Amino acid sequence: xxxxxxxxxxxxxxxxxxxxxxxxxxxxxxxxxxxxxxxxxxxxxxxxxxxxxxxxxxxxxxxxxxxxxxxxxxxxxxxxxxxxxxxxxxxxxxxxxxxxxxxxxxxxxxxxxx
Amino acid sequence: xxxxxxxxxxxxxxxxxxxxxxxxxxxxxxxxxxxxxxxxxxxxxxxxxxxxxxxxxxxxxxxxxxxxxxxxxxxxxxxxxxxxxxxxxxxxxxxxxxxxxxxxxxxxxxxxx
Numbered sequence: 001x002x003x004x005x006x007x008x009x010x011x012x013x014x015x016x017x018x019x020x021x022x023x024x025x026x027x028x029x030x031x032x033x034x035x036x037x038x039x040x041x042x043x044x045x046x047x048x049x050x051x052x053x054x055x056x057x058x059x060x061x062x063x064x065x066x067x068x069x070x071x072x073x074x075x076x077x078x079x080x081x082x083x084x085x086x087x088x089x090x091x092x093x094x095x096x097x098x099x100x101x102x103x104x105x106x107x108x109x110x111x112x113x114x
Numbered sequence: 115x116x117x118x119x120x121x122x123x124x125x126x127x128x129x130x131x132x133x134x135x136x137x138x139x140x141x142x143x144x145x146x147x148x149x150x151x152x153x154x155x156x157x158x159x160x161x162x163x164x165x166x167x168x169x170x171x172x173x174x175x176x177x178x179x180x181x182x183x184x185x186x187x188x189x190x191x192x193x194x195x196x197x198x199x200x201x202x203x204x205x206x207x208x209x210x211x212x213x214x215x216x217x218x219x220x221x222x223x224x225x226x227x
Contacts, residue, residue, distance in 0.1 A: 032212075032213040034215075036216075036218075043116055043118075043204075043218045043219060043220050043221070044204070044206075044218040045116065045217075045218065046215045046216070049215065051213065090157055094211075094212045094213045096213065100162065100169055100170045100211045100212045100213070101159070101170045101172065101212065102147070102159055102162075102170070102172075102212040102216075103159060103172075104149070104156065104157040104158070104159060105156065105157075106155075106156030106157070107156055107157065
């Protein structure tokens with residue numbers, strides 16, 4: 001069955017540290033890829049997305065993600081995190097040609113120490 | 115504010131009961147999605163409607179059903195509730211299909227006692 005795996009459930013970093021959150025999916029077809037973020041007390045919102053073209057995608061607040069098709073991965077990165085990046089991060093995959101289905105990962109809780 | 119509204123914000127009910135959750139999409143959005151978020155299962159896609167028609171189905175139980183009305187608002191009906199149905203239920207909307215950016219509502223927190 002198709003699935004999305006986020007390897008890190010909880011991540012704790014200090015401010016200015018570099019961040020990489022892993023996301024892998026299992027589906028051999030064409031996909032659209034997303035990272036959503038949920039700040040404390042707020043609704044989920046889009047961080048960035050990949051549809052086609054340049055596999056390195058830049059999003060809001062200095063985040064970027066790289067689609068590596070051969071590894072079925074879409075890892076999220078930020079070179080220097082801030083306390084305000086404390087949130088839960090969700091990777092999502094839209095399975096094109098599969099009834100327009102979308103699958104979310106279980107999320108990664110990121111806690112940034114001031 | 116995403117422009118997606120959900121009511122009620124909180125709901126407390128007993129096992130065996132039935133509840134209805136309501137979602138109003140952003141103006142102009144034709145698709146509505148329902149998700150269930152729990153601590154152990156994460157964010158689970160339940161079902162998607164596009165312009166009144168069911169478009170995609172996820173891990174939705176048979177006890178749950180949804181519909182999208184001509185004015186594009188949607189309702190999620192949960193029946194024969196069990197303790198394990200306690201969760202946060204999110205609605206999201208997008209202009210077209212699931213390949214587009216989804217805008218999430220604030221959620222309805224359901225507690226089944």
